[in-house]
Amino acid sequence: MIKPKRLRSGSKIAIISPSAGLPYLFPEIYELGIKNLQDHLGLEIIEMPTARMSPDDLYNNPQIRADDINKCFEDDSIDGIITSIGGYESVRILPFLDTKTILANPKFIMGFSDATTFLTYLNQLGMVTFYGPSVMAGLAQIKSLPSEYTEHLKAILFKDSFPYTYSSFEKWTNGYKDWSNLETLGECEEFHHNETGWTFLQGSSTKQGYLWGGCIEVLEFTKSTIYWAKESFWEDKILFFETSEDKPSPMQVGYMLRNYGMQGIFSKIKGVIFGRAKDYSEEEKLKLNEIIVEIIQGEFGASDIPIIVDFDFGHTDPKLILPLGCQVELNPITKEIILLESPFY
Missing domain, CATH: 3.40.50.10740 (Murein tetrapeptidase LD-carboxypeptidase, N-terminal domain)
Structure with a gap:
């Protein structure tokens, strides 16, 4: 790179x-x-x-x-x-x-x-x-x-x-106080305590791959255009996805994931990371987790790749920085996500 x-x-x-x-x-x-x-x-x-x-x-x-x-x-x-x-x-x-x-x-x-x-x-x-x-x-x-x-x-x-080991933040928020109210400028909405960190939904062995991804809804804009990746690009990738303030339903996220499966992408990649879904209830998060596994593992047979959810990036805060193109390691045993290389020369 x-x-x-x-x-x-x-x-x-x-x-x-x-x-x-x-x-x-x-x-x-x-x-x-x-x-x-x-x-x-x-x-x-x-x-x-x-x-x-x-x-x-x-x-x-x-x-x-x-x-x-x-x-x-x-x-x-x-x-x-x-x-x-x-x-x-x-x-x-x-x-x-x-x-x-x-x-x-x-x-x-x-x-x-x-x-x-x-x-x-x-x-x-x-x-x-x-x-x-x-x-x-x-x-x-x-x-x-x-x-x-x-x-x-x-x-x-x-x-x-x-290498740099990512750590989950102890508390997080779904958003910010009204930007037009100067008395609360820069303040966040209610914080939630993060007692368990992120969750590995599946995976039994360590995998390494190269980060690529972003907002799952925005990625829909480039699918089937000349700006979408070629078939060979997906080898050894670790995909990361997150959802926006538009709050697509768990089923809608499933529809988007199914397209990746139909492109054969889940048979090439080394793992999937999902950011914490903004404004989802606990019930909606559980449903999303169920759908993610059902599609990646159940429909397309990718049962050996780690799948992580509630990672600290995307539309909730604080946000971790993910460098696209850099190698990371996903370790389901120790529950660690490690950035193996510097993103700078």
Whole structure:
């Protein structure tokens, strides 16, 4: 894989809005996220033209959004890129990405949710990309989240201590308090204690593979397009999926998984990781777990690969960073998930 240069204190990070124009609508929470990147992570921030652009201008100009990404990779003074927030149609920017320039100048690029489109596509072309928090969702809330979260961000982005063993956070939340209420700006909704960590639904032996995935609903946008992975790509992958605030039902998630089975993907991969499903009741989580196993193991016979659920990434917080293209180890015996290699060169 093509890896970016490691970040450090003082690295210049460009902020882009490749999807929704929420910084335009909620500037205070956006600015708090910028401040946290500066104060807590020591990063220097550069705002690209799309960062605060209006929702209508962004929607009507997918090429402008792609141009921002292209310019970030062209500019030698920029060390990395973080999205302001997600959205729902960044798939429209893919035709305008200058992939030759991007791959020739690899850089740290991180987002989640709708960023799944270009993170997975660039990874398929050979570059490590990062599934993790955005400025407004995950970084603006740093002071309200457990201190272990900031330690995790620094460990992945700045340190060179690999292999790195992921740890579950002691508490988590489904979302944030109203962004228009300045008195509670950056605060989270009710926290839930995480006493058991994540769960291995199946698996009896250790497996190693290369991370790839994102928001399972967003991945539906690229299926059967030229931006979907070729058949040979799926060998030795560990897929990770999470669900959005739209809250697809357990059965709808099952429909999406069945498509992967029909492509023969479950016979090639080494494991599956599911993020904690946002806003699901305990009953709905149990039903989702049942459907996941029923389809992957029952319908498509993949009974020997580990399946993990309730992993700390995606649309709940705190969010762990998952680097697409890097090798991880899933150990059902010790219940460990280990990032075996550095995502940076």
